[in-house]
Amino acid sequence: MFEAIAFYLFAILTIVMFTITVMTKQALFALTALAAGMIFVSAFFFILGADFLGVVQIIVYTGAVMALYAFGMMFFDTTREVKERNGSSLIVMGLSTLSAVFTVVIFSAPVVSSKIESIYPTIEGATNSQSVGMVLFTKYLVPFELAAVMLLVAMVAGIVLAGKKMDRSLTLMAEEEILLSQEANKKVIL
Amino acid sequence: MEIGLTHYLVLATILFSIGLIGVMRRKNLLMLFFATEILLNAVNIGFAAISHYYNDLTGQMFAFFIIAVAASEVAVGLGLLIVWHKRTGNINLDTMSSMRG
Structure with a gap:
């Protein structure tokens, strides 16, 4: 209930x-x-x-x-405000058809696969x-380690892509240096 | 009233369709990322429900790996998006046609 x-x-x-x-x-x-x-x-x-x-x-x-x-x-x-594309009727139709097919497949999937046996059953008392x-940590140890490596690669990629000019710290620079670097940035942008 | 596996699968379908609609109608790339998050979450619900009703932990394992994939996708995708925004000034999907696709 x-x-x-x-x-x-x-x-x-x-x-x-x-x-x-x-x-x-x-x-x-x-x-x-x-x-x-x-x-x-x-x-x-x-x-x-x-x-x-x-x-x-x-x-x-x-x-x-x-x-x-x-x-x-x-x-x-x-x-x-985010501008959206004008929805063409073709896209909407294709989308609805796809969703309907998905719905039918998901409804019928448990019926088709009623003889599923569990490979790793839930442990009693745990x-x-x-x-x-x-x-x-027994059956999925290798995928687990691979996921860890993947997350590390993603972290390095994120830092490299988004964190340009991170070797300069604004807090450690003197006032004149900051002003100079801002002038240089303006020139780059212009 | 008993909540069965079908309830959860129907819910996952509805959420997946919502995400699909988002992928189809968004032009802003950040909004497109949001829609992909919805897609991944809908699949996660389906995995957890099947894991519960068949007493099998494999579904939960796959859900964990999907979460890991989603996290790294966001990190790399947002990095690329920031670089693109610095270079061109917008994140509109229609302007990304430098490869004449």
């Missing part, structure tokens, strides 16, 4: 938030609605008993990804975090 109430409540909230994200013209509205939607999505993970996944969802998405987007938006002009740790 409570599960049903929670499910419908969070389903409606998530759908509304993500619809706002997709449909709004203000970039800040989209960002905040997306952050709220991410937190509501983590509620489903808690309902489903995947506690660790829910915590990771909150930490990674609303902690890291949203903060990154917020920093990124400081570089862009977010007060300007909490979700414990069983996740057991499976992650």
Whole structure:
């Protein structure tokens, strides 16, 4: 009973938030609605008993990804209204067809695959975090390490791409040096 | 009223369709990134639901790796976006036609 109430409540909230994200013209509205939607999505993970996944969802998405987007938006002009392309009827038709096909496939998928057996069943008497740790560090150790390397590469790439001229620290420079560097920047921009 | 696997899969479908609509109608590249985040989250819900109803932890593992992929995608994508914005001054998708695609 409570599960049903929670499910419908969070389903409606998530759908509304993500619809706002997709449909709004203000970039800040989209960002905040997306952050709220991410937190509501983590509620489903808690309902489903995947506690660790829910915590990771909150930490990674609303902690890291949203903060990154917020920093990124400081570089862009977010007060300007976002212009959208005029939706041609062809795109809308193709989109609706695709969505309908997806719906049918997802409805029929559990019926087709009713004889699924679990490869790594949930361990009796262990909490979700414990069983996740057991499976992650035995069966999925190599993908786990590869994901770590991938995150490291992504971090280096992000720093290299976004952090140009990071070798100069404004706090350690004298006033004249800062003024000189600003003049030099103006010349580059002009 | 019992909440079954189908409920979650239908919800994941709806969210995936919302993300798909976002990918189709957005012209601003930052908004396009938001829509891809919605797509990844919808798939994550489906994975977690199947993991719960089939008593299998594989779905949760895949959800973890999807989250890792999403995080690195955001880092690299935003870096590229900032470089592009510094060079051209806008992040409009229609102006990115230097390869005559």
